[in-house]
Amino acid sequence: MSSTSSLRRLPASGARLGEVLAELSARFAAGAAAHDAAASFPHDNFAQLHAQGLIAQVVPRDYGGGGAGLAQARRIIAAVAGGDPATALVLTMTYLQHRAIARPDSHWPEVVRAQVFADAVQDGALINALRVEPGLGSPARGGLPGTIATQVADGWRLSGRKLYSTGIPALRWLAVWARTDEPQPRVGVFLVPGPAAGVAGVRIVENWNHLGLRASGSHETVLDNIWIPPDHAVDIRPPAAWAPAGASQADIDANADQQAWMIVLLGSLYDAVARAAASWARGFVRERAPGSLGAPLATLPRVQETVGEIAALLRTNEVLLDDAAARTDANAPPAAADSGLLKFTVTGNAIRAVELALQLAGNHGLSRDNPLERHYRDVLCSRIHTPQNDSILVAAGKHHLGL
Secondary structure: OOOHHHHHOOOOOOHHHHHHHHHHHHHHHHHHHHHHHHOOOOHHHHHHHHHOOOOOOOOOHHHOOOOOOHHHHHHHHHHHHHHOHHHHHHHHHHHHHHHHHHOOOOOOOHHHHHHHHHHHHHHOOEEEEEOOEOOOEOHHHOOOOOOEEEEEOOEEEEEEEEEEEOOHHHEEEEEEEEEEOOOOOOEEEEEEEOHHHOOOOEEEEOOOOOOOOHHHOOEEEEEEEEEEOHHHOOEEEOHHHHOHHHOOHHHHHHHHHHHHHHHHHHHHHHHHHHHHHHHHHHHHHHHOOOOOOOOOHHHOHHHHHHHHHHHHHHHHHHHHHHHHHHHHHOOOOOOHHHHHHHHHHHHHHHHHHHHHHHHHHOHHHHOOOOOHHHHHHHHHHHHOOOOOHHHHHHHHHHHHHOO
């Protein structure tokens, strides 16, 4: 399934990969402010990622991809996010989908899996899951989707609306969460061609006008009676089979692995935002020398203490994320509840680190002429990703109370 030409595009590991990532991070950082201000999608960033073989890094080697584990995927996402976190978010979602469908116990038909992987390797095709709906809220909190799949003689037809479709301007494939219109509905994933595939029936409502990650293209998507072939109903089951009580041991194990990937990659993204903020703040206090002080702010003990506190927060993140990635790559991922606590800690540390950087910079940090205010807006988005803090803490509390 692999090809020499596709493998040749993959960057070398180690120092060579580091050089590639450093160069791309700097390029992405140079355009990040303009994309943020205009809420414009950074198409060229993904062309550059594909040129270096980075979009297909998590695709298994048997399919021509990089076969990256979580530690390497974390390294890539952190570097990309250090330049442009919106680009990193879209890439994260593609990595998570590639990881999910690559599992040996994936329910996806082999021919469909192979097509998604081939598109990523050859064309840099992106994929993301479309789950959230106007009337449903977060699917993680239950409820049947309003997006309907109707079985027809030659396949399926889907209609519905999805919110927060991250990367939708460039997605080749959409893993759509929908339910059938059968008397006893089934629920699950239907693979739908995205806008980048150039088919009719998928419409983008460009209403993403967010506080942070403004260049992620997370617009609303309308599916209008779009046709897909029979085998693109890639994983549909009775609703009870998706509930924890109805899950098989294989599904429980897969969920722990997938949860670890999601938490580590998203944690790495927002940690990278905090590191970019900290780097800017360190430069600011080294250079800023108020006349009343007659020396740079960096010479003040209270400034040094704050910089030290930021370093402590980010060092904690580094240790936790590296440990979770290593355990997951060793086929011993943290339990889903522990991954939730990891998200709570890492994202909280990232937000706090940026807040401390703002304290150091004062009004300068809130000026749109400087990147710190953008980093602050971006890092606040970490709170929204599933699982959210209330769910994480309630689950942890129940566990420690023996309930």
